[in-house]
Amino acid sequence: MFSWKSRAxxxxxxxxxxxxxxxxxxxxxxxILTPPSSxxxxxxxxxxxxxxxxxxxxxxxxxxxxxxxxTDLKPLFHWNLKMVYVYLSAEYKTQRNEINQVVLWDTIVExxxxxxxxxxxxxxxxxxxxxxxxxxxxxxxxxLKCKYILLDDGFNLRNQNVxxxxxxxxxxxxxxxxxQIHPKTTSMxxxxxxxxxxxxxxxxxxxxxx
Amino acid sequence: MDYFSDNVDYQGQxxxxxxxxxxxxxxxxxxxxxxFYTQRFSDTLIISxxxxxxxxxxxxxxxxxxxxxxxxxxxxxxxPAEEVGGKAPVVDKSNVSRFL
Numbered sequence: 014m015f016s017w018k019s020r021a022x023x024x025x026x027x028x029x030x031x032x033x034x035x036x037x038x039x040x041x042x043x044x045i046l047t048p049p050s051s052x053x054x055x056x057x058x059x060x061x062x063x064x065x066x067x068x069x070x071x072x073x074x075x076x077x078x079x080x081x082x083x084t085d086l087k088p089l090f091h092w093n094l095k096m097v098y099v100y101l102s103a104e105y106k107t108q109r110n111e112i113n114q115v116v117l118w119d120t121i122v123e124x125x126x127x128x129x130x131x132x133x134x135x136x137x138x139x140x141x142x143x144x145x146x147x148x149x150x151x152x153x154x155x156x157l158k159c160k161y162i163l164l165d166d167g168f169n170l171r172n173q174n175v176x177x178x179x180x181x182x183x184x185x186x187x188x189x190x191x192x193q194i195h196p197k198t199t200s201m202x203x204x205x206x207x208x209x210x211x212x213x214x215x216x217x218x219x220x221x222x223x
Numbered sequence: 224m225d226y227f228s229d230n231v232d233y234q235g236q237x238x239x240x241x242x243x244x245x246x247x248x249x250x251x252x253x254x255x256x257x258x259f260y261t262q263r264f265s266d267t268l269i270i271s272x273x274x275x276x277x278x279x280x281x282x283x284x285x286x287x288x289x290x291x292x293x294x295x296x297x298x299x300x301x302x303p304a305e306e307v308g309g310k311a312p313v314v315d316k317s318n319v320s321r322f323l
Contacts, residue, residue, distance in 0.1 A: 014236040017227050021283050024243050028275045031251050035271060038255055039264055092262040186264065 039093050040188035046091040047183065050193040056083040057101075059177050059201045060156055065208045067168060074170035076163040076203060077210075078103075078117060079156050082179070086122055087150040089183070096123040098182040099152070101159070105176065107169040117159040117177075120146045173203045226284035235289030243278040250274020 014020055057080065064077040086097060100119035107113060121143065127150045146152060163170070179195045231239065251271045258267030 014239060015230050017283050017285060020231075020239060020243075021279070023240075024247075024275070024278055024282060027243065027247060028271075031247050031271060031275075035251060035255065035267060039267075042259065092258060092264050 036187045039186065043091065043093040043185050043188050046093065048088060050181075050195050052088050053084055053086065053195060055179055055195050055197050056081070057177060057179055057195075057197065057199055059199050062201065062203060062208070064162075064210045065170060065203060065206075066210075067207060068164065071164065072167075073165040074168050075165070076170055076175075078159045078163065078177075080118070080154075080159065080177070081156065082152055082154045084179070085151045086147070086181075087127065089181075090124055090127060090150070093185045093187060094124060094183060095186045096121055096184050098122075098184060100180055100182070102178050102180055103163050103175050104178060105170075105173050107165070107167065107173075109167055109169070113165065115161075115163050115165075117161055117163060118157070119160065120144075120152075122147050122150060122152075126150075170203055171207070172205045174200060175203060176200045226286065229285050229290065231285050231289045232291075232293050234292035235285075239282040239289055243282045246278040246281060247271070247274045250277065 014023065060079040060081055062076055062078055064075070066075050067073075068075045080101065082101070086099070089097060098119065098121050101117045103115050103117055105113050126145065126147070130148060146154060146157075163175070176198050177200070178198045180192055182190065182192050184190055250273060251267075254267040254270030254274070257270060258264055
């Protein structure tokens with residue numbers, strides 16, 4: 014600390030310690046700021062089951078759903094939240110497994126996107142990276158086809174009681190990542206026979222193989 | 224007076240150490256409070272960086288307030304040549320450590 018160079022060096026290294034302290038405060042603050050999952054207003058309906066099919070090559074039944082989802086994710090966002098990975102999961106029980114959980118649809122809602130309208134998202138090139146299902150944090154989806162088929166590891170989907178849940182994965186800037194499930198769930202009982210695809214866009218090449 | 228060539232004394236070093244720590248922590252605390260209020264961490268970082276700049280301005284150059292307690296060196300004593308045997312004292316460097 015005798016010469017100005019040593020003072021400059023000491024102050025520089027102290028600044029990294031200060032930065033570390035700030036990040037620790039940021040990580041701890043998210044425990045205060047994270048609301049319980051029931052704070053969101055979620056409307057979830059499983060609209061229709063359009064296909065129940067045996068995928069013999071894969072070794073299981075597959076079901077394709079269309080659903081409605083209306084929710085506003087803004088109450089979740091605080092200064093430590095980088096993005097939320099929202100996904101719709103289906104749960105059911107079979108003789109083989111106590112719980113089966115399958116993800117049917119997912120999307121990512123980032124914090125920067127909360128302030129962009131769809132036009133601005135297009136301008137920023139965000140739509141080219143991945144499709145964006147929300148506008149300023151509000152998800153207003155009607156009759157949306159699920160991204161993924163509910164694929165069972167056996168042929169047990171007929172007469173099955175399936176529960177649909179909305180979950181999201183909180184991804185912070187600093188700190189631990191964790192999941193939250195919304196308490197409002199919908200159920201559907203699947204039919205007892207296999208159904209062929211009802212809408213033209215559901216018809217896929219796999220049906221020809223089987 | 225050149226603020227980057229003269230050096231700082233011991234009391235000044237103590238003052239400088241306390242000052243930079245207090246300034247940076249104060250700005251960091253103000254920054255976290257303000258960042259929590261606006262819910263934006265970038266605000267916190269900007270205010271803390273301002274604290275770093277202020278601490279640098281206050282502590283890095285050798286300001287006069289840091290050089291107030293200079294050490295008092297003893298004066299050189301001039302001895303007449305007769306008292307030391309008429310010759311100038313000879314400095315014996317044979318056993319000076321190699322590291323100096």
